[in-house]
Amino acid sequence: MEDNECREGGKKVRLANTPLSASQILTCILPSGGGDAENLQCILRLLTSYGVFSEHREFGGERKYSLTEIGKSLVTDAEGLSYAPYVLQHHQDAFMSAWPLVHEAVLDPTIEPFVKVHGEPAYSYYGKMPEMNGLMRRAMSGVSVPFMTSVLDSYNGFKGVKRLVDVGGSAGDCLRMILQKHHFICEGINFDLPEVVGEAPSIPGVTHIGGDMFNSIPAANAIFMKWVLATWTDDECKLIMENCYKALLAGGKLIACEPVLLDDSNESQRTRALLEGDIFVMTIYRAKAVLDGPPLPELLHYLGREMKILIKAFLMRKILTSIYEIIVFRWVGHRRKSFQSTDLVSDIQKQISVFVEDEVETPEFPDEVGFIFSPRKASTCSSDEEAISANEANALPEFSRTPGIKTFHKDGFQDFGSARLDGENTWSVVSKEAKALVHLNENALCSSSS
């Protein structure tokens, strides 16, 4: 029986959020009788004080309760989705046992509290517990579907993409929604850990591929990544993003969608949700261990100047001030030689000047503006011009957590402060996209604060 259904006289009925007393609610929970309505009332009153229920009481009469908007978000909808699995997921024993060690993250940030308790990182722990992985997938579906509805209403950057990979895509809901909206995308690849995609439902147009994003990522025109980077350290983010760079075909782009902290530590629900999320990640996922790898300037040089801006933005988390940013990177011209961001968020524009590296060629890509904003002909998968060649598609680079990058430019990171912009066209596109993002963030705010 669904959470918002009840039996009355042996018949299943859907409740219309009519205020009910504790004993009426108890009858819904335990149709065959029993239970203690008084104890239930204690819980209902507390939840009312937290805004999950509204209390209705005529003078001296019985207390009755109806669901508020927050309460409704915990009730499964017609598709079987709700925020409830997310709440349950965050309160599993394995997580709760890490919280008493949260102070350890301050004393010794190199091992996250979860690892201190369980002896291994969260994702490898889930991998051995199918029920934890299952709850994680349901939790992600419940929160991602409403979020993606808002993203897809506002964000227009999938145009022209033929092959899209969702890195860390869980059960594939985000990809399903993107493909349902954008029929020109011929192929969706849901890429996640083998034990996660192994249990994912089959989705038309979507291939589930199991793997490790720290090794390699399937080739694509565009990579979508939501709520993935936020759970990794800066060093790990660099490895993931480098693998994205290797996987993207010429003209491809990375669409990263991540929660970012607000500058102001106010008491709003939104700020609290973000700050709590940050501590959750710190406790469960994100130790600050330094991986073996190339020194930062080497990697930055290898990645190119625009990637430096994103990495720098991540290193300076504070400068990002919106709840969810979509940061899009587009590779233009020749792969590896140069690439140019066209979609940086406004906050980054204001606070980080663009670093122009002399060695990086100015991209020759006259159609860049049109690439994003001009209406494109509806394309089909058979277009030779845009189809990915078999060679390209199969060119999955092998990449380990210790990449052997040799190039080193000692001044790679020092010019970040210099105030040079690289072309009016790019920046007019940037500001258009930034406006769209502001709108998107407002939508995300509405959906997150409901």
Ligand SMILES: C[S@@+](CC[C@H](N)C(=O)[O-])C[C@H]1O[C@@H](n2cnc3c(N)ncnc32)[C@H](O)[C@@H]1O
């Ligand atoms: C917070 S969830 C986000 C899920 C999904 N993107 C969404 O927004 O609904 C992070 C995802 O990253 C996946 N993941 C973790 N480590 C990974 C790895 N090394 N390679 C690929 N995916 C990984 C997890 O299994 C999980 O599905």
